[in-house]
Amino acid sequence: MQKIINVIVNGEFYEVSVKSNMTLLDFLRDKLGLTGTKGGCETGACGACTVLLEGKPVNSCLVFAVEAHGKDILTVEGLAENGQLHPLQEAFVSEGAVQCGYCTPGMLLSAKALLDGNPNPTETEVKEAIAGNLCRCTGYVKIVKAILVAAEKMRRRN
Amino acid sequence: MVNYFAVGEPIPRVDAVEKVTGRAIYGNDLFFANMLYGKALRSPYAHAKIVNIDVTKAQRLPGVKAIVTGKDNPGLGGEALKDYPFLAVDKVRYVGEPVAAVAAVDEETAEEALDVIAVEYEQLPAVLDPLTAMKPDAPLIHEALHTYQHIPVIKPIEHTNICHHVQFLKGDMDQGFAESDVIFEDTFTTQMVHHGAIELHMAVAQVDPAGKITVWVTNDGPHRLRNDLAAVLKMPLSKIRVVSPPYMGGGFGGKGGLKVETLCIALALRSDERPVKMVLTREEVMTSSIVRHPSVVTLKTGVKKDGRLWVREARVVYDTGAYAEKGPTVCQQGSVAAAGPYKLKHVKVDGYCVYTNKAIAGAYRGYGIPQVAWAHESQMDIIAHELGIDPVKIRVMNAVEEGDISPTGQQVLHSVGLKECISRAAEHLGWEKKPDQKNRGRGIACGFKNTKTPSGSSAVVKVSQDGSVEILTSSIEAGQGPKTVLAQMAAEELGVPLDRITMVSPDTDVTPYDASTTSSRTTFHMGNAVKKAARDARDQLFAIAAPMLNVETGELRVEKGEIYVKNKPELRHSFAEVIKHQYGAGLDIIGRSSFYPVVQRETGGMWSAPSIFWMFGAHCVEVEVDPETGQVKVLKAIGAHDVGKVINPITCEGQIEGGLVHGIGPALYEEMLIGPKGEVQNTSLLDYKICRVLDVPEITPLIVEATHRDGPYGAKGIGEMTVVPTASAVANAIYDAIGVRIKDLPITPERILNALREKELNK
Numbered sequence: 001m002q003k004i005i006n007v008i009v010n011g012e013f014y015e016v017s018v019k020s021n022m023t024l025l026d027f028l029r030d031k032l033g034l035t036g037t038k039g040g041c042e043t044g045a046c047g048a049c050t051v052l053l054e055g056k057p058v059n060s061c062l063v064f065a066v067e068a069h070g071k072d073i074l075t076v077e078g079l080a081e082n083g084q085l086h087p088l089q090e091a092f093v094s095e096g097a098v099q100c101g102y103c104t105p106g107m108l109l110s111a112k113a114l115l116d117g118n119p120n121p122t123e124t125e126v127k128e129a130i131a132g133n134l135c136r137c138t139g140y141v142k143i144v145k146a147i148l149v150a151a152e153k154m155r156r157r158n
Numbered sequence: 159m160v161n162y163f164a165v166g167e168p169i170p171r172v173d174a175v176e177k178v179t180g181r182a183i184y185g186n187d188l189f190f191a192n193m194l195y196g197k198a199l200r201s202p203y204a205h206a207k208i209v210n211i212d213v214t215k216a217q218r219l220p221g222v223k224a225i226v227t228g229k230d231n232p233g234l235g236g237e238a239l240k241d242y243p244f245l246a247v248d249k250v251r252y253v254g255e256p257v258a259a260v261a262a263v264d265e266e267t268a269e270e271a272l273d274v275i276a277v278e279y280e281q282l283p284a285v286l287d288p289l290t291a292m293k294p295d296a297p298l299i300h301e302a303l304h305t306y307q308h309i310p311v312i313k314p315i316e317h318t319n320i321c322h323h324v325q326f327l328k329g330d331m332d333q334g335f336a337e338s339d340v341i342f343e344d345t346f347t348t349q350m351v352h353h354g355a356i357e358l359h360m361a362v363a364q365v366d367p368a369g370k371i372t373v374w375v376t377n378d379g380p381h382r383l384r385n386d387l388a389a390v391l392k393m394p395l396s397k398i399r400v401v402s403p404p405y406m407g408g409g410f411g412g413k414g415g416l417k418v419e420t421l422c423i424a425l426a427l428r429s430d431e432r433p434v435k436m437v438l439t440r441e442e443v444m445t446s447s448i449v450r451h452p453s454v455v456t457l458k459t460g461v462k463k464d465g466r467l468w469v470r471e472a473r474v475v476y477d478t479g480a481y482a483e484k485g486p487t488v489c490q491q492g493s494v495a496a497a498g499p500y501k502l503k504h505v506k507v508d509g510y511c512v513y514t515n516k517a518i519a520g521a522y523r524g525y526g527i528p529q530v531a532w533a534h535e536s537q538m539d540i541i542a543h544e545l546g547i548d549p550v551k552i553r554v555m556n557a558v559e560e561g562d563i564s565p566t567g568q569q570v571l572h573s574v575g576l577k578e579c580i581s582r583a584a585e586h587l588g589w590e591k592k593p594d595q596k597n598r599g600r601g602i603a604c605g606f607k608n609t610k611t612p613s614g615s616s617a618v619v620k621v622s623q624d625g626s627v628e629i630l631t632s633s634i635e636a637g638q639g640p641k642t643v644l645a646q647m648a649a650e651e652l653g654v655p656l657d658r659i660t661m662v663s664p665d666t667d668v669t670p671y672d673a674s675t676t677s678s679r680t681t682f683h684m685g686n687a688v689k690k691a692a693r694d695a696r697d698q699l700f701a702i703a704a705p706m707l708n709v710e711t712g713e714l715r716v717e718k719g720e721i722y723v724k725n726k727p728e729l730r731h732s733f734a735e736v737i738k739h740q741y742g743a744g745l746d747i748i749g750r751s752s753f754y755p756v757v758q759r760e761t762g763g764m765w766s767a768p769s770i771f772w773m774f775g776a777h778c779v780e781v782e783v784d785p786e787t788g789q790v791k792v793l794k795a796i797g798a799h800d801v802g803k804v805i806n807p808i809t810c811e812g813q814i815e816g817g818l819v820h821g822i823g824p825a826l827y828e829e830m831l832i833g834p835k836g837e838v839q840n841t842s843l844l845d846y847k848i849c850r851v852l853d854v855p856e857i858t859p860l861i862v863e864a865t866h867r868d869g870p871y872g873a874k875g876i877g878e879m880t881v882v883p884t885a886s887a888v889a890n891a892i893y894d895a896i897g898v899r900i901k902d903l904p905i906t907p908e909r910i911l912n913a914l915r916e917k918e919l920n921k
Contacts, residue, residue, distance in 0.1 A: 029187075034180070035180070035183070035186075035187040036179070036180020036181070037180070038184070038186075038356070038357070038407070039186070039358070040356040040357065040358065040407075040440070040843075041356075041440045041842065041843045041844075042439060042440055043440070043842050043843070043844055044844075045842060045843035045844045046356055046843050048356050075180065076178075076179065076180035077179070077180045077181075079178075079179070079180075080179055085175070085178065085179070088178075089175075089178040089179065092174065092178045093170050093171075093174040093175060093178055094170055096168075096170065096171065096174075096808035096809070096811070096812055098171060098173075098174045098177045098178060099408075099637035099638070099639070099809075099812055099816065100355075100356075100357070100405065100406065100407050100408040100409075100636055100637025101173070101174075101176075101177030101178075101182050101405060101407070101637065102184065102355075102356045102357045102405075102407030102408060102637075103356050104177050104178055105180050108178065127851045127852055128852070130851050131850050131851055131852050132850075133851075134354075134356060134843065134848060134850065135356070135851075136353075136354050136355055136356055136408050136410070136816075136820065136848060137408055137637045137638075137812070137816045138812055138815060138816045138819075139812075139815035139816040139817070139818055139819035139820070139849075139854060139857060140819065140849075140851040140854050141815040141854070141857050142811075142812060142815065143851070144851065
């Protein structure tokens with residue numbers, strides 16, 4: 001069954017007809033062409049598909065597109081503003097937190113959700129915030145460091 | 159000491175901005191007009207005859223465009239041993255083997271079609287245990303093994319399930335054991351492990367009106383794949399095009415060989431020139447891509463009282479599952495390292511690669527060596543404790559050095575930083591000062607890793623009219639950083655800033671030959687090719703610039719995209735000016751080079767020569783064990799690795815950190831569980847546990863540089879070595895903490911509690 005949903009994604013308004021069993025992940029990728037959000041497991045286990053739904057991190061493979069009706073969504077494509085990388089993105093680049101990059105979009109959004117609510121997290125809080133995001137390449141060392149570096153940069157800026 | 163401006167510098171990855179903005183394109187991001195979607199029907203049985211496949215109902219479904227079964231199989235493929243059909247022919251050999259595939263207008267229709275394909279099977283006895291499979295009366299999994307084509311180094315044993323047997327012999331075993339003071343014999347096992355790359359396997363295939371096949375696929379060897387496909391399809395290489403998506407979301411060896419691309423091509427050949435896309439589900443990736451070989455390793459080692467290793471006999475059995483895949487060469491590469499990186503007088507290794515009716519095992523970061531390192535490093539600790547010698551000292555005492563004959567006697571070793579790795583890792587942990595806390599322990603383990611030899615790499619470095627540079631290689635960016643380190647090398651040779659360089663993604667129609675992005679070979683092999691190609695381009699520019707500047711070419715230097723006179727730096731021209739001077743109407747400067755190692759002897763193609771380089775490394779860990787629950791927590795992990803010469807410290811550290819954690823998973827948590835019917839039971843990342851951030855200890859990467867005379871700037875490799883010694887370092891630390899020796903991986907709480915119980919009983 002098709003349903004029409006209204007969503008705001010990265011600040012843009014969309015009105016789209018979707019199948020009622022379509023996931024938010026497939027909606028973003030296949031309907032909107034926002035392929036920055038990655039799928040990895042279909043079961044909410046890997047966190048690669050993490051996006052922010054009303055500011056909260058969700059596994060978009062576990063959310064139906066119709067559940068996002070009337071809501072605000074942020075994906076990795078919406079992190080940079082006016083061509084300026086978000087401090088988290090800058091820190092992921094400078095600290096070497098990126099390897100294959102497949103988990104990176106999800107990591108960034110989990111980290112953003114953390115820093116939005118807690119600008120001065122401890123290392124443990126950072127680890128807890130990304131505990132649902134799997135990475136097979138980096139050993140997480142530089143990812144944790146990058147999030148702490150970004151947090152400090154954002155605190156100084158504010 | 160040479161000063162470099164790009165090589166050796168901690169330059170941020172050239173692909174990082176694309177990746178943090180979501181703009182990086184991976185295989186699954188490819189969409190084509192008029193595209194069909196493919197799905198595969200897979201065997202529920204480990205071993206069964208296919209009596210009949212009825213596709214008539216599926217054919218009638220609207221939206222179904224093509225159906226293929228084993229009848230459409232074009233032949234048998236495989237890199238080392240050709241045993242692999244595109245779809246099962248006449249019988250299935252593992253649970254998850256494709257028996258039919260459908261291309262339809264969307265995935266749902268393709269899935270519906272699978273539901274109405276009726277397959278009639280007649281079950282056969284399945285063989286799940288490799289030691290049982292080796293017995294003379296075991297049911298044969300490949301009756302026609304004796305007819306399969308294979309590369310010269312592979313030695314199948316006819317009419318058995320053994321698809322490769324390799325033997326290495328040095329010295330005299332009887333004499334060795336007779337001269338030994340103490341003899342140790344232990345058997346160690348490792349489990350089936352999954353690569354766990356987060357990106358799923360995919361392919362898109364299309365056939366054009368002239369019959370040329372194009373396949374877009376995340377495969378770690380585009381030219382190798384083209385060779386494999388051309389051989390099976392009996393087509394000229396030029397009629398097959400393999401295009402790599404710009405980025406691979408992790409590979410670790412799991413995305414090579416023939417996987418989803420074969421199904422996709424079989425469908426595309428029957429889909430009226432429409433592109434067919436297939437993306438495996440996570441469950442399919444777990445059951446039907448590849449895994450790391452389970453192994454059984456027995457070591458019999460004779461030592462002198464003072465701790466010198468004297469003689470070692472190794473019997474290594476790799477369980478390769480239903481098809482050989484890269485198993486035979488995994489067995490070859492692992493067996494040659496099975497005695498460990500030690501000065502041994504007498505060595506005998508027998509390596510066996512054995513078919514079973516299980517998931518296919520193939521290449522996996524380390525290529526057979528993590529399995530043998532688990533054995534030799536665990537036994538090294540047993541020997542050290544029995545003789546009352548410190549585990550660090552006994553390793554340093556026996557470690558191979560520059561100029562030594564390799565343990566299996568094939569070559570003289572060069573660029574050997576092993577002792578420094580051992581001592582630096584131990585020193586960093588503060589080895590001498592034992593932890594005060596109860597149930598805490600420390601362990602060390604080391605190892606070495608070879609690279610497939612000989613193997614070739616070609617590169618083209620193109621300087622365009624504005625002086626910007628493109629580098630054409632067929633090296634795959636799977637996260638390990640070739641785009642960055644190859645660009646650094648070209649920047650160094652051409653004297654151009656990194657942002658002026660573009661790395662072209664592999665496309666066999668465009669980028670020249672490379673054996674594969676595997677075997678930790680890219681920095682060394684492709685690095686050499688890119689370095690020389692960049693020099694070739696530079697020399698061509700010098701030849702034009704010398705008369706412009708009234709000097710000999712030998713007086714010219716490069717920096718910041720300009721050519722200048724060494725002793726008069728004010729005399730200079732930009733690359734653009736130089737090119738325009740000679741070619742006013744426009745032309746490119748094309749530098750080119752190929753690298754093929756000079757080897758001591760070559761007896762016939764792939765894997766036939768001793769490794770052109772060896773990587774060395776040592777890991778130290780500190781663990782805490784809870785004797786009530788059997789839980790192990792790794793608190794600290796240090797990895798010291800000899801990379802020859804570091805090209806980029808950030809990516810190099812990233813390899814060590816990632817490799818350490820990639821080693822902790824299989825040491826403590828990861829195991830693909832095989833049910834009584836041969837099926838993989840944990841097919842999701844919820845049930846198959848790879849390390850989360852909360853499982854990660856304090857990690858320190860240490861880089862050792864024993865430069866290699868043939869490496870670019872002295873560099874070797876790094877990627878695979880970083881997973882080699884982790885599991886045994888953890889096991890050795892557990893022994894140090896609670897005095898129990900675990901010989902089977904993974905080291906689960908159950909195994910620890912059982913061992914503690916046994917220790918109590920034997921008191």
